[in-house]
Amino acid sequence: MPSWIKLVRRADVTRTTVIAVTAASFIFAFLLASIIFFWQGINPVAAYHDIFISAFGSLRGLYFTTLKAIPLLLCAVGLILVFKANVWNIGAEGQLLLGAVAAGWVALYALPNAPSFVVIPVMFILGAVAGAAWAAIPGFLKGKFNVNEIIVTLMMNYIAYKIVEYLIYGPWRGAGSWGYPITDEFPETAQLPLIPGTSIHYPTLVLAILSSLAMYFLLSRTKFGFEVKAVGYNVEAARYAGISFFKVCFVTMLISGALAGIAGVGEVAGLHHRLIYPWSISSGYGFSAIIVAWLARLHPIAAIFMSFLLGGLFVGGYAIQVSMGLSYSVIHLFNGLILICLIASEILLNYQIVLPRGELKWQRLKS
Amino acid sequence: MLKLKLIEKEKSPKIEIGKARLLVEMRNIVKKFYRVVANDGISLSIYPGQIHALLGENGAGKSTLMNILYGVYRPDEGEIYVSGRKVSIKSPKDAMRLGIGMVHQHPRLVEALSVAENISLSLTDVGVFASPRVIKPRIMELARKYGMKVNPDAKIWQLSYSERQRVELLRVLMQNAKVLILDEPTTMLTSSEKKELFSMLRKMASEGKAVIFITHKLEEALSVSDIITVLRKGRVAAQVAPEEVTVEELARLMLGYEMISTVKREPHRYDGVVLKVENLHVLGDAGVPMVKGVSFEVRQGEIFTICGVAGNGQRELVEAITGLRKVARGKVFFLGRDVTNTSPRLLADMGVAHIPEDRIHVGIVPDMSVAENLALKKYRSPEFSTRFTVMYDKIYEWARSLIKQYSIIAPSEKIPAKHLSGGNIQRLILAREFSGEPRLMVAVNPTYGLDVAATNFILSKLLEAKKRGVAVLMISEDLEQALKVSDKIAVMYEGQLKGIFPVEEADIREIELMMVGVK
Ligand SMILES: Nc1ncnc2c1ncn2[C@@H]1O[C@H](COP(=O)(O)OP(=O)(O)OP(=O)(O)O)[C@@H](O)[C@H]1O
Ligand SMILES: [Mg+2]
Numbered sequence: 111m112p113s114w115i116k117l118v119r120r121a122d123v124t125r126t127t128v129i130a131v132t133a134a135s136f137i138f139a140f141l142l143a144s145i146i147f148f149w150q151g152i153n154p155v156a157a158y159h160d161i162f163i164s165a166f167g168s169l170r171g172l173y174f175t176t177l178k179a180i181p182l183l184l185c186a187v188g189l190i191l192v193f194k195a196n197v198w199n200i201g202a203e204g205q206l207l208l209g210a211v212a213a214g215w216v217a218l219y220a221l222p223n224a225p226s227f228v229v230i231p232v233m234f235i236l237g238a239v240a241g242a243a244w245a246a247i248p249g250f251l252k253g254k255f256n257v258n259e260i261i262v263t264l265m266m267n268y269i270a271y272k273i274v275e276y277l278i279y280g281p282w283r284g285a286g287s288w289g290y291p292i293t294d295e296f297p298e299t300a301q302l303p304l305i306p307g308t309s310i311h312y313p314t315l316v317l318a319i320l321s322s323l324a325m326y327f328l329l330s331r332t333k334f335g336f337e338v339k340a341v342g343y344n345v346e347a348a349r350y351a352g353i354s355f356f357k358v359c360f361v362t363m364l365i366s367g368a369l370a371g372i373a374g375v376g377e378v379a380g381l382h383h384r385l386i387y388p389w390s391i392s393s394g395y396g397f398s399a400i401i402v403a404w405l406a407r408l409h410p411i412a413a414i415f416m417s418f419l420l421g422g423l424f425v426g427g428y429a430i431q432v433s434m435g436l437s438y439s440v441i442h443l444f445n446g447l448i449l450i451c452l453i454a455s456e457i458l459l460n461y462q463i464v465l466p467r468g469e470l471k472w473q474r475l476k477s
Numbered sequence: 478m479l480k481l482k483l484i485e486k487e488k489s490p491k492i493e494i495g496k497a498r499l500l501v502e503m504r505n506i507v508k509k510f511y512r513v514v515a516n517d518g519i520s521l522s523i524y525p526g527q528i529h530a531l532l533g534e535n536g537a538g539k540s541t542l543m544n545i546l547y548g549v550y551r552p553d554e555g556e557i558y559v560s561g562r563k564v565s566i567k568s569p570k571d572a573m574r575l576g577i578g579m580v581h582q583h584p585r586l587v588e589a590l591s592v593a594e595n596i597s598l599s600l601t602d603v604g605v606f607a608s609p610r611v612i613k614p615r616i617m618e619l620a621r622k623y624g625m626k627v628n629p630d631a632k633i634w635q636l637s638y639s640e641r642q643r644v645e646l647l648r649v650l651m652q653n654a655k656v657l658i659l660d661e662p663t664t665m666l667t668s669s670e671k672k673e674l675f676s677m678l679r680k681m682a683s684e685g686k687a688v689i690f691i692t693h694k695l696e697e698a699l700s701v702s703d704i705i706t707v708l709r710k711g712r713v714a715a716q717v718a719p720e721e722v723t724v725e726e727l728a729r730l731m732l733g734y735e736m737i738s739t740v741k742r743e744p745h746r747y748d749g750v751v752l753k754v755e756n757l758h759v760l761g762d763a764g765v766p767m768v769k770g771v772s773f774e775v776r777q778g779e780i781f782t783i784c785g786v787a788g789n790g791q792r793e794l795v796e797a798i799t800g801l802r803k804v805a806r807g808k809v810f811f812l813g814r815d816v817t818n819t820s821p822r823l824l825a826d827m828g829v830a831h832i833p834e835d836r837i838h839v840g841i842v843p844d845m846s847v848a849e850n851l852a853l854k855k856y857r858s859p860e861f862s863t864r865f866t867v868m869y870d871k872i873y874e875w876a877r878s879l880i881k882q883y884s885i886i887a888p889s890e891k892i893p894a895k896h897l898s899g900g901n902i903q904r905l906i907l908a909r910e911f912s913g914e915p916r917l918m919v920a921v922n923p924t925y926g927l928d929v930a931a932t933n934f935i936l937s938k939l940l941e942a943k944k945r946g947v948a949v950l951m952i953s954e955d956l957e958q959a960l961k962v963s964d965k966i967a968v969m970y971e972g973q974l975k976g977i978f979p980v981e982e983a984d985i986r987e988i989e990l991m992m993v994g995v996k
Contacts, residue, residue, distance in 0.1 A: 331866045336849070336856050344842040350801060350833060351853040352822025 127459065128407055135455035136405070139447040146443065152434055160433055161426025171425060173308040176315065177381065178421030181206065181392070183318040184373035185399030186406065186413045187325045188366030193408055194329065195362045196342040197252060201245065201263030202370040203396025204270030207388055208244040209237035209371025210378040211274060214282065214293060214385040217300035217378075226299045230313065233300065233375050241371020242364040244270065249363025253356035259363075267396070274388040282385060293385040302380035311380025314372070318417075321369055325410035338362060370396060393424075394442075401449050420445075498560065500525045500687050501546065501577070501656055506555035508541055510896065513888050515541040516552070517711035523656060528678055528688045530698040530719075532731055533708035534928035535900025536886040539691045540582055542708070543658045547579040548572040578654030582661050582691075582899045582926070583837050584641035586633045592616070593629040596648045612651070619650055623677045635762050637787040637834075657681065658689045661899070663697060664925045669989060670786070675701045693900075693928035695727050707731050732930055747776035747964070750813075751917050751948035752798070757807035759793040766805070767793040769972035775917070775948045780939065782951040782959040785969035785992055791952045792834055794969070795919055798950070799831045800824045811917065825854050830915035832906055832923050834952075836899075840906045843895035847887050848876035850894045851909050883908040884934075899926045907935060911942065918942060921952040936962050956988060970994050 144154035165175050185202040192199045213233045221229050244266060251257035275291075284294035302311035329335040340348040341358040349355060377391055378384065385391070402420050406412035427441030501523040508516040515538045523529055533539050544550045546557065548566040557564055559575050566572050572579070586595045593609035593616060600612065613629045620627045625643050633641060642662060649657060659678075663671050678688050678701060692698055698705050699719045707714040707730045715730045722730075752775040761767035767790040775781040785791055796802035798809055800821035809817045816824060825831075833839040841850045852872045855861055861872050876890040885904045887897055894905060903926050910918065923939065924932040939949055940962060953959045959966055960980060967977040968991040975991045 331869070333857055333862055333865060333867050336867050339845060339849075340842050340853065343844040344838070346835075346839050347842045347853070350799075350821060350831070350839050352820065352825045354820075354822070 131455050131458045132405060132407060132452070134458075135451035136448060138455075139444065139451040142447050142451070143440075143444055146440070150436065152436070157430055157434060157436075160430050161423065164429030165422030165425040171422075173310055174425045174428075175418060175422045176310050178424045179417040180311070180314050180318050180376055180380075181373035181395040182399050182402050182421055183413060183417035184314070184321060184376070185370045185396055186402035186417055187318070187321045187410055188369035189399055189403040190406065190408045190410055190413060191325060191329070191338065192362045192366045193403055194342045195338045195358050196345070197249075197359050197362060198260045199245065199248070199263050199363060199366050200260055200400070201248065201266050201396070202366065202399055203392060203394065204263070204267035205241040205244045205367040205370035206374035206377070206392050206396050207267075207270040207274050208240040208367075209374025210385060210391050211277065211374075212236040212240035212371065213300075213375040213378050214277070214296075217296040218282070218293060221300075222297055224299065229297075229300045230302065230379070233379055234313075234317070234372055237371040237375035238368035239371070241374065242368040245363040245367025245370075246360070249360045249367075252363075253359035259359075271388045274385060274391070278385050278387070284384070291387070296379060296383045300379060301383055302376065304380075309381065311376055314376030314380050317372055317376075319414065321372075322410045322414050329410065334358075334361070370399075398424075398445055401445055401452070404449070404452050498525070499523070499558075500560060502558040503542070503546060504556045504558070506542060506545060506552045506557075508538075508545060508550060508552050511888050511892070513886075514711050516545070518555075519708070519711070519713055521706060521713075523687045523689060525655070525685050525687050526682050527703040528682050528690055528701055530702035530705040531689060531691045531708060532693060532695070532698045532705055532727070533714075534693055534731055535904075535926075535931055536898045537693075537708040537731075538711040539708055540660055540898060543579060543660060543689065543691060546572065546656075547577060547658060573652055573654070576653070576655035577658065578649035578652050578656070579658040580642065580645045580649055580660060580662055584645050586641055586644060588634040589632065591630050591632050592627060592636075592644050592647075595633060595644060596629075596651055599648050600651060615651065616647060619647060623650075623680075624673050637792060640788055654686070656687045656689065658691070660691045661693075661926060662690070663692065663694065664922075669993070671697075693731070695724050695731070695929065699724065699727065709733055728929060731928070747779045748946065749777050750774050751777050751811065752950060753810040754798065755808040755810070757794070757797060757809065758805040759790070759797045759802060760805050761790075761793050767972050768797065770807070771969075771972070771974050772807075773967060773974060773977060775950050777946045777948055778943050779965065780943055780949040780951060780963045781965045781967070782953050782963035783967045783969050783974070784953055784956055784959055784988060787954060789969050790972040791921070791969055795831070795834070795921055795950075795952060799829060799919055825913070828914070828916035830910040830913050830918045832910055832918070832920040834921040836902050836906060836926075837895075841894045841902060844893050846891045847880070847885070847894050847897065847905060848873050848890040850905055851876045851879055851890075851912070853909060854913060855909075879908045879912060884931075900928060900931055903927055904931065907938065911938060915942075915947060918947055918949045919952075920949060922954060923951065924955070924958065932958075956985060956992075960985065968992055 140158065147154040147157050164171050166172060185206060189199060189202060213236070216229060216233045216236055221232060245263070248259045248262035248266065251262055252259040278291040278293060282293045284292055286294055302313050304310060305312050329338065337348070337353045337358050340351065340353050341355055345355060373395065374391070382391065398420060402413055402416045405416040405419070423444060424441060427438055427444070430436050430440070431438045499522055503519065503521040506516050506519045507514070519538070519542055521542070531539050531543070541550065545552050546566065548568045548571050551567065557566060564575060566575065569579070587598065590598070591609065593613050596616060597609045597612055616627070616629050625647070627640070627643060627647065633644070636644070646662070662674065678690070682688055690702060702719055704716065705719055705727070706716050707727070709731060714733070717727070755772050757768055757771045758766060759768035769790070771794060773781070783791060783794070793802060797804050800819050800823070804817050808815060811824070811827060811829065837843060842853065849856070849872070852861060856867050856872065861868050861875070873890055879885070880887055880890060883904045885897070885901050885908065887901065894902065897905060907923065918939070920939065924935050927935060936958070943949055951959070951963065960983060963980050965977055965979055966983050966988065968975040968988055970991060971994065
């Protein structure tokens with residue numbers, strides 16, 4: 111950093127600062143991506159226009175955006191909780207897949223002939239349990255023995271991938287799948303209802319929105335939310351106050367895993383209607399949800415908007431893939447840039463930049 | 478009536494201050510936080526070779542003013558001149574380059590690194606690269622020169638509070654600061670350590686350095702400084718030479734009213750045993766035994782004080798009693814029940830209150846609100862919660878009343894606790910711990926960082942609690958204070974109790990010798 115730029119510690123961080131800094135880092139990521147567009151010989155303004163229009167400019171676009179936003183929001187809400195407790199769950203992806211597996215088992219093997227009003231709730235419940243169980247392992251190891259949860263959750267994603275692959279190549283491969291590694295289609299009773307005229311599986315959408323409202327309530331009103339905040343901000347003081355780190359770590363992991371599991375149920379029972387390749391079931395929602403959580407600055411209500419924003423980016427990515435002949439990985443690049451800019455912007459939240467002449471103030475503290 | 482003289486000429490024979498050039502001048506400094514005016518037009522002149530005491534009660538704005546000089550905060554108004562040149566100090570780095578160094582009220586060191594590594598880090602800040610290995614001899618030399626006990630290879634997390642403060646002091650000395658700011662440096666020192674520190678400060682002043690010494694202890698200001706600036710509510714209340722005022726006059730200047738000391742120990746009337754510790758052995762962070770076979774009893778209505786130099790096992794003893802650290806061997810009984818290795822939560826709910834040594838890292842959650850911190854142990858009680866939810870409205874209301882009752886200066890109960898001044902954080906913790914209606918109060922240096930009025934307030938609270946039959950176990954490095962309020966005094970040295978005396982039989986000389994292991 112050039113020596114003439116100075117960073118001065120902020121006395122306090124207000125909500126406006128947070129919003130301004132977040133927006134700025136988002137925009138900065140777009141500016142950076144423009145360089146790549148240029149380099150590829152594409153006009154970035156046209157590209158962004160296409161992305162925006164295809165994601166939010168038509169009803170059809172909005173449907174697709176919503177479809178993407180559903181799993182993102184469910185996973186992000188859970189991640190917000192664990193991140194608040196300063197526990198790092200990088201395994202929402204695997205927890206989502208386990209939820210999908212549970213749904214597949216219920217739909218194809220456990221209750222193939224049961225009526226919808228039985229199968230669907232059972233799928234959601236068992237999906238949540240499976241996701242929670244998958245997260246329980248790293249949660250327990252972290253809470254009891256302080257085993258690094260980042261590594262455990264990350265590694266368990268790959269195990270989850272392998273489990274799904276094993277099932278679709280092996281015991282669960284469908285009779286009517288012409289040899290493709292996919293399961294049979296779920297019976298109609300196990301397919302989630304859609305908003306007419308769209309492919310939006312609304313039960314999951316409702317669950318996602320409700321989960322974000324419930325999380326807001328949990329964090330701001332409940333005893334457990336109080337404990338989560340205390341542990342997350344100062345684990346020593348929490349211990350001193352008699353708050354159990356194990357309980358907070360374990361339970362937040364369970365909840366986070368359960369929500370990811372529900373997202374997995376939604377994807378297979380609402381969209382694909384069968385178990386397919388793991389990376390097609392999820393396309394990385396568990397990881398992108400980390401970005402949603404941080405874009406929302408760990409605020410569950412803000413996560414609703416951020417999941418739509420990021421969902422739109424996915425949809426736009428597909429669109430420019432077709433219209434401009436770009437690779438879809440451009441979107442992953444975007445995601446990466448946004449996350450990097452967000453992380454880098456942390457410093458702007460806590461410090462303000464001072465230029466040699468005068469100060470560039472993002473906010474005034476004086477009232 | 479008291480004459481207020483602006484003295485610059487008398488005192489300090491070593492250097493003729495009148496002729497010496499002004500080193501630092503702060504003019505009309507104003508700093509506001511929300512609605513709180515921490516500094517309200519303060520001017521201050523600092524001369525080389527002088528020890529300048531900055532005296533004021535909790536929240537008077539002392540730390541804020543010095544944080545401005547050190548570049549931590551920027552003033553809203555006002556100017557700073559160093560050696561006659563107008564400067565704008567935007568960061569501690571700037572301050573260090575201008576030769577201004579500060580030892581903070583709460584040590585700011587990297588816990589996972591060693592003493593030498595921490596010092597070398599701060600040296601790179603001023604543009605000198607120095608590897609920990611290279612500077613080790615210099616650290617040792619400086620430490621020896623000023624008679625400090627340090628192990629440059631020790632990790633910060635292994636050190637006690639006062640040891641950390643010593644490291645901070647060394648850090649600033651290594652930076653060759655011309656202006657040395659010490660924010661309440663004596664609070665954790667024994668009286669002999671204090672004497673050493675003062676002679677060291679004198680030595681530095683005679684070398685031509687300027688020392689700014691923040692304190693609210695009147696005696697200290699009077700005994701060590703060349704000039705005293707008294708701050709009150711963000712303004713300069715007076716500037717006096719120590720030989721021109723008495724303690725009483727100084728107290729009135731600082732407080733703005735006459736102070737009557739209400740602290741008086743009353744004849745004891747103890748009843749049943751509340752805390753009984755039997756042959757206790759506890760390991761420290763490094764895995765070595767820190768408490769080696771300690772036994773004692775604290776009875777209802779008794780103040781039992783353990784004196785000792787920090788780092789002799791007091792921290793481990795307290796943590797073992799309050800459930801924060803595993804007991805290796807021995808037993809702890811609370812009201813007759815064996816509570817060895819019981820969880821802190823159960824102990825707290827049974828009526829064990831604890832004022833911890835490390836206020837910022839253990840005592841509060843700095844990012845949670847004042848109200849939430851007050852309710853840190855009570856949020857789960859039926860008074861403030863239903864089965865699942867916390868009744869925040871009730872907590873806020875209750876917090877407001879505690880804030881009033883304990884005169885905590887806070888613009889609102891909803892601001893993060895980290896914005897309170899050092900003394901007010903301490904009051905917050907006290908308010909919380911006393912509000913739990915404890916049967917046993919474990920207080921580690923409970924008046925640390927508090928001004929006279931607040932100290933009296935806290936001590937009278939302790940005495941009041943004692944009268945209600947609370948058992949008080951106090952850990953103290955302030956022997957005089959311990960003698961004033963305690964019923965029994967024990968001395969801890971190298972993990973063992975070197976004798977327990979009823980206070981009437983305690984002899985200050987003898988105890989001081991025991992504290993350093995001579996007896
Ligand atoms: N960052 C901050 N945000 C809001 N208020 C602050 C902040 N820092 C200090 N204050 C307020 O400014 C006032 C002066 O605080 P300061 O820390 O300077 O007091 P002090 O004289 O050092 O007291 P003490 O002896 O208790 O350390 C206090 O009322 C405090 O609550
Ligand atoms: Mg202070």
